[in-house]
Amino acid sequence: MVNEALIWTYLEEVSDPEIPVLSIVDLGIVRSVKLANEKVEITITPTYSGCPAMKHIEQAIIEFLAEKNIQASVVLTLSPAWTTDWLTENGKNKLREYGIAPPENEVDKSVLFAAPTIVPCPLCASKDTRMISQFGSTACKAHYQCNACMEPFDYFKCLK
Amino acid sequence: MNSLYKYILRIADDSLILGQRLSELCGHGPIIEEDIALTNIALDLIGQATSLYEYAAIVGGEGKTADDIAFLRFEREYVNVLLVEQPNGDFGMTIARQWFFDSFRVLFYDAMLESTDQQLAAIAEKSLKETKYHWKHSSEWLVRLGDGTDESHDRVQTAINYLHRYVDELFFMDEVDTALITEGIAVDLASLKVAFDAKTSEVMEMATLSFPTNNWKQVGGRVGKHTEHLGHILSELQYMQRAYPNMEW
Numbered sequence: 001m002v003n004e005a006l007i008w009t010y011l012e013e014v015s016d017p018e019i020p021v022l023s024i025v026d027l028g029i030v031r032s033v034k035l036a037n038e039k040v041e042i043t044i045t046p047t048y049s050g051c052p053a054m055k056h057i058e059q060a061i062i063e064f065l066a067e068k069n070i071q072a073s074v075v076l077t078l079s080p081a082w083t084t085d086w087l088t089e090n091g092k093n094k095l096r097e098y099g100i101a102p103p104e105n106e107v108d109k110s111v112l113f114a115a116p117t118i119v120p121c122p123l124c125a126s127k128d129t130r131m132i133s134q135f136g137s138t139a140c141k142a143h144y145q146c147n148a149c150m151e152p153f154d155y156f157k158c159l160k
Numbered sequence: 161m162n163s164l165y166k167y168i169l170r171i172a173d174d175s176l177i178l179g180q181r182l183s184e185l186c187g188h189g190p191i192i193e194e195d196i197a198l199t200n201i202a203l204d205l206i207g208q209a210t211s212l213y214e215y216a217a218i219v220g221g222e223g224k225t226a227d228d229i230a231f232l233r234f235e236r237e238y239v240n241v242l243l244v245e246q247p248n249g250d251f252g253m254t255i256a257r258q259w260f261f262d263s264f265r266v267l268f269y270d271a272m273l274e275s276t277d278q279q280l281a282a283i284a285e286k287s288l289k290e291t292k293y294h295w296k297h298s299s300e301w302l303v304r305l306g307d308g309t310d311e312s313h314d315r316v317q318t319a320i321n322y323l324h325r326y327v328d329e330l331f332f333m334d335e336v337d338t339a340l341i342t343e344g345i346a347v348d349l350a351s352l353k354v355a356f357d358a359k360t361s362e363v364m365e366m367a368t369l370s371f372p373t374n375n376w377k378q379v380g381g382r383v384g385k386h387t388e389h390l391g392h393i394l395s396e397l398q399y400m401q402r403a404y405p406n407m408e409w
């Protein structure tokens with residue numbers, strides 16, 4: 001019997017194409033699942049406006065559920081706007097294990113010249129790290145380096 | 161065409177043209193971190209433009225798609241401000257242009273959160289978060305360059321002197337705005353000017369830079385009268401659609 005809870009568990013198997021260790025549920029981009037007359041409508045929201053993965057994710061959801069004989073449609077919503085507060089605890093742990101530092105609580109982005117956020121190294125856990133660049137390999141990441149183990153790493157930057 | 165459609169296009173064209181300009185730096189940034197930063201910002205801007213063109217396509221009601229609107233207009237039909245079409249120049253010019261634009265956009269999107277048009281308010285909510293980050297990046301660079309070496313100071317001051325003539329146009333309003341302001345849809349740009357002047361003056365002072373005393377202003381973009389640079393941008397932006405009409409990825 002298909003119900004909304006079952007669909008949520010299926011969606012946990014659809015991964016983010018850029019960070020495959022995260023499911024779209026971990027990432028907090030699935031906003032709602034509605035089931036009516038055996039049709040499923042799933043609402044998702046982009047992490048960043050220009051996120052090139054959105055079309056891919058939409059298609060992946062439809063195809064994955066089709067394999068389970070569920071006909072789904074995907075709706076995109078912009079408001080409320082995605083925030084890293086929606087990353088699940090499970091998702092944050094998976095990021096750390098994968099070598100990406102999960103978001104830390106940051107002061108408002110519009111504060112100029114604020115002291116940079118302390119981001120612990122995901123590899124050796126040292127807090128002696130430095131920001132290399134505010135921008136990284138994807139819109140959701142910044143680039144850091146650990147002063148203790150010298151490893152460069154990605155930081156999944158805080159967005160509120 | 162109705163006022164709302166024209167209004168959305170103005171915001172969308174600013175984002176698209178600046179996004180296209182910045183993406184010219186892909187592979188040409190002064191250092192790899194800035195190459196990545198500027199193209200990340202380009203991607204956000206093009207993403208914001210996409211949301212806006214998609215909305216314009218619905219509001220326009222002529223069966224045009226977002227791509228049709230973005231790629232298949234003539235130069236005089238683009239209504240972006242002149243500031244965003246100015247060439248990248250040196251890094252000082254790129255940063256100064258970005259900083260003027262970001263300083264405006266943060267205030268603009270913040271005010272647009274209150275729009276009675278729900279879709280515009282939603283786009284503003286999404287875009288504001290990204291724009292604050294851009295603004296932080298461009299402001300910090302402006303100070304680093306202005307308060308840096310003699311050469312970086314001179315170059316970014318030259319950029320400010322050149323671009324300053326285009327800044328006033330960010331606050332340009334005409335009958336397109338007036339009707340929509342009454343309905344609570346559009347932002348009354350005049351109400352942002354005091355905050356803009358205060359914010360920009362503060363950063364300029366930190367950067368040890370000064371605005372030019374020559375107050376000559378140049379407008380025209382909002383009604384389709386552009387500098388020579390837009391045509392060159394469009395020839396590249398529209399190349400695929402002109403060479404292979406109706407092609408799709």
